[in-house]
Every structure is written in C-alpha cells, then in structure tokens.
Amino acid sequence: MLKTKIAVMVSGGGTNLQALIDAQEKGLLKSGEIVLVVSGNETAHALERAKKHGIPSVVVSKKICGSQTEFETKIQSALKEHGIQLIILAGFMSILSPDFVSKWPKRIINIHPSLIPSFCGKGFYGLRVHETALRYGVKVTGATVHFVNEIPDGGEIILQKSVPVYKNDTPEKLQRRVMERAEWMILPRAAELISRKIMKEGADYGL
C-alpha cells in the first residue's frame, strides 16, 4: 500500500518537525511519509532540519505575497505538485482562511501547546499560551493535536497529553516541558493514526 504523502508546515525552530522526522526514521511513523516542508518564513531553522534529512522545502512568505489569496494559491500549488494528502501544522504561525481549510476536510492537523479548550483560539500561540496559563495559575497544562476547521483551534480533538505546572515555572521552562513530555510524543502518534486511516481509505477506494 502506498504511504500517505505528508506536508509539514512550519514557521520557526521546527522541533515538532524534528520529532516527526525522528519518528519516521525510527519506523514509528510508517503509514505516512514527509515529502514536503512548507515554511512561512525564510529564516526558519526548520528549513535546515528539512535540508539535513533530504526533504524538499518551499518558502511561502505572507509578507512577500500581495494578499491572502496569493499566499494560499502558492501553498496550494506546492501541495498539489507534491501530491500531498495530509497537512501537518507544526508551529505554522500564519492563519489559513476558511476557504483554504474547507478544501482539506479532516486532512489538516495541528499541534497546540495547551489542553484545548483552555488557552486556545485567536491570539494564542507559542509562548503566549504558557504565559497565560501561568498567570491563570493552572496546575496542569499539556498539548493537543486536533483537526483544523474554520474555527481557530476548534476542530475535533485527536490526542491530548497533560503535563504538570511547577511553582517556579517561567513561560520558557513550561514551554520546554510541554514540548518534551507532550508535543513531541503526541504529534508523531497522531500523524501515524491519521496517515494509516488515509492510506486505508485510499486502498478501499482503489485510488
């Protein structure tokens, strides 16, 4: 059976991309293959990671594109060119329009650094999520992998994992713990689950 073709979309350090690459190399991600990395930012360290592992990448910068439509058209054509079946948002910091998202029902998944429905939605990304969680005084936080729909962080939840919050945490310390103990574990697991499902559907429909 043919593996599900995956595009990973990134904007920054790419530690979640690295977790996916490691899972693929260890055989934990076996039903899907990362065939493209799309970066919203030309200076993203994630691009170095892709290069090191021989994965083709493309930079589509919102700043350079004149409009959201142009930005998304460029992304869509790169996805089409590589025959992508599953999109994984791994720290991709640009918003995708409802029009884009509606073209990929249950084919886009996202990793979010909190236990949805806490600390999610518009404006909640990266360190801000952990700053807010600490300000609120929660004792437990975590990460969520969910399907992407037209509501920011509102799609069906696939996997979640909790992580304790400690007394002397800073946003940076908490971010690192959430990554190490939750994100880098559940994202590859979800990638395998959904890739396997798509691979089987493809087989069922004789694609």
Ligand code: GAR
């Ligand atoms: C990760 O913590 C990811 O959960 C978060 O950005 C970071 C990217 O790190 N994503 C969001 O906040 C999306 N709302 P990485 O580039 O090292 O994977």
